[in-house]
Amino acid sequence: xxxxxDLVMRLPSGGRSLTIxxxxxxxxxxxxxxxxxxxxxxxKSTLLGLVAGLDRPSSGSIVVGGxxxxxxxxxxxxxxxxxxxxxxxxxxxLIPTLTAVENVAVPLEIAGAPNALVRARALLNxxxxxxxxxxxxxxxxxxxxxxxxxARAVALDPGLLLADEPTGNLDSATGTxxxxxxxxLRRQRGATLVLVTHDDALARHADRVVxxxxxxxxxxxx
Numbered sequence: 001x002x003x004x005x006d007l008v009m010r011l012p013s014g015g016r017s018l019t020i021x022x023x024x025x026x027x028x029x030x031x032x033x034x035x036x037x038x039x040x041x042x043x044k045s046t047l048l049g050l051v052a053g054l055d056r057p058s059s060g061s062i063v064v065g066g067x068x069x070x071x072x073x074x075x076x077x078x079x080x081x082x083x084x085x086x087x088x089x090x091x092x093x094l095i096p097t098l099t100a101v102e103n104v105a106v107p108l109e110i111a112g113a114p115n116a117l118v119r120a121r122a123l124l125n126x127x128x129x130x131x132x133x134x135x136x137x138x139x140x141x142x143x144x145x146x147x148x149x150x151a152r153a154v155a156l157d158p159g160l161l162l163a164d165e166p167t168g169n170l171d172s173a174t175g176t177x178x179x180x181x182x183x184x185l186r187r188q189r190g191a192t193l194v195l196v197t198h199d200d201a202l203a204r205h206a207d208r209v210v211x212x213x214x215x216x217x218x219x220x221x222x
Contacts, residue, residue, distance in 0.1 A: 001028050001029060001030040001031075001032070001064065001065060001159070001160065001192045002026070002027065002028035002051060002062070002063070002064050002160075002192070002194070003027055003061075003062070003063040003064075004024055004025060004026040004027070004047075004051070004060070004061070004062050004063075005025050005060055005061045005062075005063075006023055006024075006025060006059065006060040006061070007021055007023070007024040007025070007026075007047070007050065007057050007059075007060035007061075007062065008021055008022060008023060008024075008057060008058045008059045008060050009021040009043070009046055009050065009055070009057050009058055009215075010058045019215055020043050020046045020215055021043045021046055021047060021050075021057070021215045021216075022214070022215040022216050023060075023216065024043075024047060024060070024212075024215075024216070024217055025217070026210065026217060028192060028194060029192075030159075030192055031190060031191075031192055032192055032193075032207050032208065033183075033186065033192075033193045033195075033205065033206045033207045033208075034193070034194045034195070034206060034207065034208050034209075034210060035195055035196075035197055035202065035203040035205075035206035035208070035209045035210070036048065036194065036195065036196045036197070036209075036210050036212060037196075037197060037198065037203055037209055037210070037211055037212070038211050038212035038213050038218075039213065042212040042213050042214060042215065043212050043215040044164075044196040044212050045164050045165075045196055047196075047212070048162055048164050048194065048196050049164075050062060051064065051162060051194065052081060052085060052087055052162050053069045053072070053077040053080055053081055054087075056070065057070060064080070064084060064085075064160065065084060065159065065160070067080060067084075082107065082110065082111060082156070083156075083158075084158060084159060084160055085158045085159075085160040085161065085162055086152075086153030086154050086155070086156070086158040086160070086161050086162070086191075087153060087161075087162045087163075087164075088146075088149055088150060088153045088161070088162070088163040088164065088166045088182070089149065089164055090164050090165035090166065090168045090169055091169065092137070092142075092145040092146055092148070092149045093149065094137040094145055094148060094149060094152075095137075096136065096137050096138060097136075098136070099133065099134045099135060099136055100124060100129060100132055100133050100134070100135055100136075100137070100140065100144075100148045101117060101120045101121055101124060101133040101134065102117075102120075103137070103148055103152055104120035104123050104124060104148060104151045104152045104155055105117050105119070105120035105155075106152065107152060107155045107156055108120060108155050108156065111156055113156075119155070120133075120151070120155065121133055123151040123152075123154070123155055124148065124151050126151065126185075127147040127148070127150055127151045127181055127185075128147065128181075129144060129147050129148060129151070132144060132148075141174075142169055142170055142174065143170055143174035143177060143178065146166060146167075146169075146170065146174075146178050147178070147181060150166075150178070150181055150182060150185060154185050154189060154191075157189055158189075158191060159191055159192060160191060160192045160193075160194070161182075161185075161186055161191045161192070161193045161194070162193075162194050162195070163182060163193070163194075163195040163196070163197075164195075164196045165196055165197060165198065165199075166178055166179075166182060166195065166197070166202075167179060167197070167199045167202055168197075168198065168199070175199060175201070175202075176201065179199075179201065179202050179205065182195075183205055
């Protein structure tokens with residue numbers, strides 16, 4: 001599903017070049033649940049963003065589903081993201097001026113799916129938010145916002161789910177509920193799931209754990 005080779009990411013910092021990722025090589029099998037862990041600043045979120053095509057690496061290649069995304073232009077990258085993956089952010093990234101159901105409907109409407117709002121309501125029901133569909137993000141708790149974000153991420157039934165610290169802003173009980181929902185949504189759809197986490201409870205559910213330190217893989221790359 002994912003093939004990363006010799007991935008390097010450098011960013012300018014104070015007149016010099018700062019290496020965020022340094023020669024990452026990693027494979028993720030179709031249907032696998034991979035957890036990426038490591039200390040803050042180790043490059044975990046940067047790696048996930050590169051796999052999602054949100055940023056471009058300094059060098060190296062990323063192949064997802066047979067497509068080398070490092071060679072795609074911006075339009076092709078946008079199409080790739082829409083057709084291939086769902087992304088769950090730690091900070092939810094819901095649009096504040098839209099209700100929960102409207103937020104979930106956004107990817108469906110962009111894709112031209114019929115009955116987008118009907119489908120969005122069904123997805124909110126799946127994550128236990130059917131009675132909060134017409135509330136705005138500011139009216140939802142953190143756990144409710146993350147549930148809405150999960151529903152949005154799976155709206156187009158992506159083959160790949162990427163989650164960046166999905167429980168990082170939540171208390172332990174709410175985090176446990178989000179873990180259960182994330183795993184259930186992944187199971188229902190047979191999706192490949194790659195997640196970045198500091199949460200040992202979440203990492204324990206993974207088929208494999210990769211540890212990053214100082215921008216390099218320390219174990220679990222094979």
